[in-house]
Amino acid sequence: MSCRQFTAPYIIDPMHKRKIEWDLFMGFFYLVAFILDPLVYVFDFSPLHGSNTRATERIITGLIIIDICLTLITGYPKDDTVLPEDEEAEQEQQIKVDKKTKVINSNRKGNTRGL
Numbered sequence: 001m002s003c004r005q006f007t008a009p010y011i012i013d014p015m016h017k018r019k020i021e022w023d024l025f026m027g028f029f030y031l032v033a034f035i036l037d038p039l040v041y042v043f044d045f046s047p048l049h050g051s052n053t054r055a056t057e058r059i060i061t062g063l064i065i066i067d068i069c070l071t072l073i074t075g076y077p078k079d080d081t082v083l084p085e086d087e088e089a090e091q092e093q094q095i096k097v098d099k100k101t102k103v104i105n106s107n108r109k110g111n112t113r114g115l
Contacts, residue, residue, distance in 0.1 A: 011075035019074065026067045029060050036060075 012019055039045040040053065 012070065012073055014074050014076055022067075022070070026063065029063050033057075033060050033064070
């Protein structure tokens with residue numbers, strides 16, 4: 001068994017519904033951390049020095065570490081990889097272009113009937 005076959009079942013699809021929900025959920029916590037950390041550490045905002053604030057910061061830090069670990073196993077395709085959905089859309093687009101080209105070529109030859 002190759003390494004790729006062993007790890008394939010554990011790769012997370014980046015477009016999966018739960019992954020998108022997780023990213024939105026984590027976006028909120030990143031926003032809270034971006035606001036809370038400067039207030040507590042840089043500006044020394046004394047009302048936020050309580051134990052509840054410290055516990056909240058530890059929870060947010062834990063969630064960010066989990067998010068970093070999940071990002072490492074998220075399977076983002078390479079730029080040159082063609083996904084099946086993209087391939088079907090590309091084929092449909094090519095059919096439309098071919099039909100337009102045939103109509104233009106037939107009009108140039110004097111045939112006004114088209115397709």
